[in-house]
Amino acid sequence: MLLKICLLLFSVTTIATKDAASETVGPIFIFGDSILDVGTNNYVKNCKAQVNRPYYGVDYPHSIATGRFSNGLNPADTIVALLGGYEESPPPFLALLAHSSNLTRDLLHGVNFASGGAALVKGIGKQVLGDVISLEEQIQQFATVQGNITTLLGESKGQLLIQGSMYIICVGSNDIMNYVFTHPTTLEVFIANITAIYAIHLKNLYDLGARKFGLMSIPPIGCCPIARAFSGGECAKELNDVVSAFYTPLESLLKNLSSTLEGFKYSLGNSYNMSMSVIENPPPGFKDVKTACCGNNPLAGIDDCKAQRYLCPKRDDHLFWDAFHPSEAASKLAARVLVFGEDPDFVTPINFSTLRKA
DSSP states (O other), X not given: OHHHHHHHHHHTHHHHHHHHHTOXXXXXXXXXXXXXXXXXXXXXXXXXXXXOSTTTTTTSGGGOOOSBSSSSOOHHHHHHHHHSSOSSOOOBHHHHHHTGGGHHHHHTTXXXXXXXXXXXXXXXXXXXXXXXXXXXXXXXXXXXHHHHHHHHHOHHHHHHHHHHSEEEEEOOHHHHHHHHHHOOSOHHHHHHHHXXXXXXXXXXXXXXXXXXXXXXXXXXXXXXXXXXXXXXXXXXXXXXXXXXXXXXXXXXXXXXXXXXXXXXXXEEEOHHHHHHHHHHSOOTTOOEEEEESBSEETTTEEOOXXXXXXXXXXXXXXXXXXXXXXXXXXXXXXXXXXXXOOOTTTEESSOHHHHHHO
């Protein structure tokens, strides 16, 4: 497969080099879990975390269920659109391999590696979700892309493109849910372990040339509809406490990396604070910040989101689309805060737009 990719790249070197030279900044590469997945899992055999079915995508153009865990666009789409140069997220890596006629041009304009169910620790959730692409494997896929870009453009130009690119990451929710349900160790040891693993992943990306990291911290997953369903309608405190415990070590890790790794720059979005601010003080337009738009069943709790199940008539009224994930309206709101926000309680030390231009 790698040889096939290289041959395709060499066959269109002139066109691709021209495209890359016209970019004012590098492309965007996206990693993480279902919050940012735009269809990766459609191409993964034995994967149970697939949503290429109605009502998913009901508000996407032509009501296509693309594999996004959303009624329409998700945060990967809304963030890159505001950053400029994109109408929606770059395509999934596995989709590019499956439709390789556009592979070269698309590699130079960014790739989305995110996979629903992915975690910091490889293998988390496998018994429930089957096969997904872990963050470790996503970075291995990026290594293939990085190698082909430098082969295509040459070492110097290729590295400039890679270093000028932006790397958006959202992962960790699945690790925390697994911890709360299994309690394999103490909270302190768990937080230390996943922080150390996150550091390894970030350093591996850095060694491949990444320099500009836009991270989204873990949202208050204890307040998602499925968690509320098991907590009498209230937010699940234990889940949220673990999420809160991870934020400060993550921020400290990023500060340390920025001071020890030359050229390492970052923006950290505090998804917990952002989400809780909406839940506690809903802005105009959000009339329901507790229940799922799709699959909500007041009598029986949470149903799967699929055709013939409950679908709310006004999706933009809801913070949550399904049992776990934000609505398109919520994704657009979050993107505006991440990209342009100035409040350090929501994004620090700079916003995504400033990082993009750095």
